[in-house]
Structures are given as structure tokens and as C-alpha cells.
Amino acid sequence: MNPQSMLSNLVAFASVVGTPNGGLIDFIRDFLAGHGVPSVIVGGPEGDRFNLFATLGPVNVPGYILSAHTDVVPATEPAWKGDPFHLRAIDDRLIGRGAVDMKGFVAAVLSAVPQLVCMDLERPIHIALSYDEEAGCRGVPHLIEKLPTLCAPPVGCIVGEPSGLVPVLRHKGKAALRIAAKGLSGHSSRPDLGQNAIHALLPTLGAVAREAERQGQEGPMDAHFAPPYSTLQIGRIAGGEALNIIPDTAIAEIEARAIAGVDPLELLNPALRLVENDERLSAQVIASYPGLSMTEDHPLARFIEGLSGNAPLAAVSYGTEAGLYQQAGIPAIVCGPGDIARAHKPEEYITTAELHGAQTMVLRLGRALSAGKTAFASGRV
Structure with a gap:
């Protein structure tokens, strides 16, 4: 299939992160069913968002997961030259929201299904599609939790996030925190009669800034990453109605990105301790989600190097669900078509060659x- x-x-x-995705999942489920491939739908607590899991080949022997997310970031930028949710072809570029991040990989996998079902697979290929990855891999944990009931323990997982079809061995983990403050409104000429919610946030914001500086100076360090240490930043603050009104509410959103082996949530502890001791x-x-760390000599790394034709890359700066699969005991690696630098931008695109290259790898x-293929008879990759 093309x-x-x-x-x-x-x-x-238009499966924008944080919105219902039932229509897309129904389309994929129907497509797979048309080729004799049943699907299992794993819903999340939101009630209107769903993961999908399907198996080609025997279910009761270890196989490989092809993992991808179906959600995309919003497409509200004015620089789009056409409808972001209508694929446009200009020369070799296929333009649309999600074309590279990461519906291109999903398309490569699904378009390979008609040929895959005709193969006599001795080991299964599992298709795992999740929701709300762009909000911090919120959907896939519900799917991973169900895996023991869906298939034999997988040998490995390939996450098709854009990497130029270069296998990626490591990425940082991430945690994001929202802190809300409550105060008491009033006229700014009498601050003694109110409680300033923005002021209440300042100690936690200072703690985050100090921890960010400490990580950069003291580490721990991992030279595979750029920068080679864990990072924190205050990415968003909001509060107040007017300069002469005491703000009664305020919020701050804080992000931590941790080198592999460091729990990103632990980086936020200095701020969390202050929250626990302040009733406001x-x-x-x-x-x-955790970071990913795989050694260069891991069997999965060598196997995907052979499939992709590309030597592994030590690390990337973005994150994926691969760390969650690894945390669940499933070796995982990132390898997908296209360039991540095109993601989350207007006129996002994947090339036809990249799309066909991913289908070839599948x-x-x-x-x-x-x-x-007797090399796989022993259960080794």
C-alpha cells in the first residue's frame, strides 16, 4: 500500500493533544480489521481518549512492538500556507500537522500491514498507538500496564519518533509541575489588607532557579547529552488582573529534564517541599516519564542498526515513551523517519523518501x- x-x-x-481521538482510532481499527488483524482498545481515565494495540503473527511468543503516538500539537500558527489537516504535496515534501511527528511513522507501519499479513511470521509484530504523548506521555502508561494480558513479554520496542531512521540509544526523562497559589484580592494601595498570590510563589521559584544552577555546576554529568547535566526551568507564570489590584491567584509551570538514571521528579523536590509547608x-x-539508556552493544541496538542501515546515535535532547517501556522491562530504542527539527512548526513535513524508507524498515x-530465519529461534535479537 502507498x-x-x-x-x-x-x-x-485533527487529533490535537488533550482532545478526543475516537474517530482516528476507529479508522485505524477498521483498517486493521479489513486485513484480518484484530485490535484491542485501551481507554484512559479521560473517557474520550484511547490507545490501540494490535498483533500480527503469534501472540504467545516474544516479538517486537512498533510504538507511536497519534496526537499532534495544535496548528494555530498563522504561517501555515494551507489547511494543516489536509496533506499537501509540494515536490517531495508532504506537508501537514503531524506529518513528521509522528503520523509519518504510523502511516509507514499501517501501509506495510497488507504485506506483513502475507508473511509467515514466527515472531509477532505488535502495533502500539498511544494518545496525549505531547502532554507528557499520558496515554501509554495505561497501555503498558495491560501488556501482560495482551501478549508474551516482548523482545524489544521500536519507538518511531523522528530520528532520520537513525537508532537512538538515550534520551533524557522529563517531569512537569504546576504550582498554584491562592491569595486575597484588594487595592494595591493597601497590601496589608490583602495577600499577594504572586509573592507566595516566589520562594518556590527561587528554589527551582537555585536547583537548576546547582545541577549545572555539580551534576551528576553524562557526556552523551547536551547539556551534559539535568536541567530545570520555569516555563510559564500567570496571575493578576491589573497593576493596581492585589493578585488573588497565580500559577507557575516548571519543567525538569533529567539525564538517564536520574528521576526527573526528584529534581522538583526542593519546590515540592516548600509547597507542602505553605497552605497557600x-x-x-x-x-x-523516565529517560532512556541503552548501551551500544545491546542486541536490540545491533538489530535495529541492521534493519535501518544506520549506526546508532548516542543521545537526543527530546523525550519519548521509550523510557517507560524500558522501565517496564522491555528493551526500547528510538528509530523513526524524518527530522525532529521540523516538528511543532508551521508547514511541518516529511519527505516521500523518508516515508517509504520507514515502510521499508518495517x-x-x-x-x-x-x-x-533461524537467528530468532532462540529468542535473541
């Missing part, structure tokens, strides 16, 4: 797992 046609269908669903403040963790995986 992956461009599939990508056009997928882009047409409350905190909500809005995202959290078909190579199918042939590697087909009958007669």
Missing part, C-alpha cells in the same frame, strides 16, 4: 521474523 495515501488519511484527523500553595504533577522487520 504510505502517502495512508498519511493523508491520518493527517485529516498546591502542586500538581502534569507530566512525568517490512525488513517482518522478513527478519518470518519462517526460516
